[in-house]
Amino acid sequence: MHPILDYDVVIIGSGAAGLTLALHLDSQLQVAILSKGELMAGSSAGAQGGVAAVLDTQQDSLDKHIEDTLVAGAGLCRESTVRHVVEQGNASIQWLINQGVPFTREEEDEKNFNFHLTREGGHSTRRIIHAADATGRAISETLIDKARKQPNIHLYEHHLAIDVVSTNKLGLDEQRCVGVYVLDIHSDQVKLFRGRAQAIASGGASKAYLFTTNSDGASGDGIAMAWRAGCRVANLEFNQFHPTCLFHPKAKSFLISEAVRGEGGLLVRPDGTRFMDDYDHRGELAPRDIVARAIDHEMKKLGADCLFLDISHRPRDFITSHFPNIYERCLEYGIDMTREPLPIVPAAHYTCGGILVDLNGQTDLPGLYAIGECSFTGLHGANRLASNSLLECFVSARSCAENINHTIADQPPCPEIPVWDDSLVSDSDENVVISHNWDELRRFMWDYVGIVRTTKRLLRARNRSRLLQHEIHDFYSNFKISNDLIELRNLSQVAELIIECALSRQESRGLHFNLDFPFTQDHSKETTLIPENFVPENAIKF
Template sequence: MRAVNRHFRHDVLIIGSGAAGLTLALSLPASLSIAVLAKGDLAQGGGSTWWAQGGVAAVLDDGDSIESHVDDTLRAGGGLCHKDAVRLTVSHSREAIDWLLAQGVPFTRDPSPDKEECAFEYHLTREGGHSHRRIIHAADATGAAIMQSLLEQVQKRPNIELLAQHVAIDLITSSKLGLPGRRCLGAYVLDGTRDHVDTFAARFTVLACGGASKVYLYTSNPDGASGDGIAMAFRAGCRVANLEFNQFHPTCLYHPKAKSFLLSEALRGEGALLKLPNGERFMPRFDPRAELAPRDIVARAIDHEMKRLGVDCVYLDISHLSADFIKTHFPTIYRRCLDFSIDITREPMPVVPAAHYTCGGVMVDDCGRTDLSGLYALGETSFTGLHGANRMASNSLLECFVYARRAAADIERCAAQSAESPALPSWDASQVTDSDEDIIISHNWDELRRFMWDYVGIVRTNKRLLRAHHRVQLLLAEIDEFYSNYKVSRDLIELRNLAQVAELMIRCAQNRKESRGLHYSLDYPGRLETAADSIIVPENACEQT
């Protein structure tokens, strides 16, 4: 018996169940009906927030200041940060942490709170680019601690419905239905538990789907980081910006069985050193801040040394510190490395750079509103202007909380004047058939990630980018034909989105005729005097709201 297309109606549809999505849901009034869609199983931590180790950057200690945090962020961002977005975010950092504490997040307390360096009652660590200790954390599993606390709070709210195994396919807009105005009305969603597409109508739709680091062969991100929100928003007519700035985390564990395991920057913040295979330190040759230089500098230095020496990895060594300190501050990393027979209290960890964070995204205002009325974008999906050409460590989670709370206030304000969404048509699957050629999906997925790694990686050239652009155009055409003729699956949806975002990344990179932050070109090694965003306007661009 063929499954029936179901229709759902909510006040707010949140696509994504990470830090930004859950914060928004909890910050909205209980009078609004809310649906939160998760691509995977919530209990398995499929989103990127679950894997965040380091913590949240915030001005919490008396020795720190908003000005210092702002200056550090601007410096790390390579002259491309939007100063108003930076100041807005940082000035609300203490408020965001107080809110998280009220949700029950078990941040690590400082064992010696009276010391002058850190008078705040919670332990603060330091990461690359920061001039002060300002990273509040829960040991080395901050993301998991935050997610567990937020999920517990969400489950207490009867107006919030959490739906696992739900993958958004495309946004439904008034223009697509031939209706007046430029408004998002909801989304078509694949229910993985039924293998069928349902229609979700909502007065407000929020994209909190994470980034697109899965576009690269080597990444610290989980499999779901396929740029869904960015691709859906662009197809719906929203502008995107600065997608050439893809942050490569300098230190992912290099081991054949260690899939996507990140070694937190907090290791270097507490004194871990980067070394060559012969034990020699190399970061002081690249930057006076050495291991605490911003991530783009550290990642390029590692990439340079690996290519210069022809080695597969370099090493991160914290074994000179006491074993008790290491086990107390980095219990997750210690146990995980032991799984691979690496005792970090006695020996260095083999590391390589891996794609970690998408600094660009869907253009939004200071409340998370996109170009399309009724559509918001938050977290890694969005482009607020905070990160500039290089995200400073632990600013990303802060951005999630600050902008999610601002978007909630804006939605609450607009809800009183917002009309109900009109009746929406069902998903039309009458012209498609089941595919017996799924090998095409896996082949295209692999090809895309390999040429993005080779041609649009840490170091770029015009020739490499041109080759990548030719390849992605061919893939997009092939994927579009497949999408038009066969029944959708999660793999096909993610491949379609990932290819779209890859094409946007390549175009942004081709448009930037300089080297700045995370974008380094051998053809344009210098930096232009004037910093400008790389903005791509879709052909069906929405009127700015």
């Protein structure tokens, strides 16, 4: 038995973008939010730093934020997108405040704006609003609580999207997205969710790498689904590696916030000497791509397993009040950051490219939207400015909701869609194959498509990726699907797209550094990949 559920809007993902979209949709629309795990399990809830926006107009300006974003993006940002997002920042923050997000306030209310603002790498001034050092958790808890109270919003935990359904697969002339096949992980049933609009808000693909700051769910599901449905993707060669992930055998994917450096933390070698001034005049506050490459270079030069981040020179009370969660978490691992430096390594953190969309989040498939990290709007260019990611989630979700609210009444009812057919496949007793392929994929992506690349390494990765794709396709065609198989299928697809984008870019720019092409070209453009089933007449306009 394969259930069919009908909604007006189906949202794939329960992070900042998905929740914001749901809460901005007309209350008369019936909305389903699909979360592959628990609602709080995604990357949004783990975000530490905060949200970048122009809030203190005495010290900051829209032009400053725009300029900082363009500089970090290394010549590949879409300036119109940057301006749109930055200009909508203040309204988005005010909406969050109105929802009850407990942002940290200044101790002394002497300014027009009484929230504490911190500074992070690449920013020319303090503009990061935050909730201590657990901003993502505070935002997620607030928005989930709001969503639970809305009678038109229906939350589905442990529901993993398999593929979106388009009318061309049903033999209909007009191409549009009309639903999603979804695995209910607990019941092992495949359900059909039908909707007049679908929105992918599933996050990035940093789990393609062996070391990542992201949650286990960051397997590029939405990017892979959109590609298979005929949507273009862009700039996937630009994978941001966060410079400071805690290096400890028991600390899985624990990020040390950029704000630690923003508040005076210093990067040092094992002997305690600083090195960032040797690489960039901005020192520890250089953009993430520069800092991550500097750490990677120093580690390889010294043969060191890790380097260190030291903020122990700041007062103890300052550290514990500004970074209470990081402090407590590090203590659990026997590290007192008020007395000693933190061992750190770079780790895959953010996917700057993604599904090509317009400012409303519309993809090349009518009826299918993409917002947040899974999308490519042109905001981040070749390197994302710290704390611009959450900002993009809120701004793009609000624009997407406005578009859906105005257009959904014109959409025809969903056609008949066949339920999922698994009558010709069998249960697998070879899960070890999935596990082995998973490990192999993440290792060769780390070794060959990591912080520093060469063309030879990329070609090796392409060859192995293609072999892996064939193996996974055979497995997918012959056995019943599982959570691990779906994620592996998606991750291998996105890995191949990352590799193809990286091979296409014959220069070094931002987060993409190729030793065979160490120069930066005078003129460059976005890397766009086009699937075989792309319909040019449906191409989005910018």
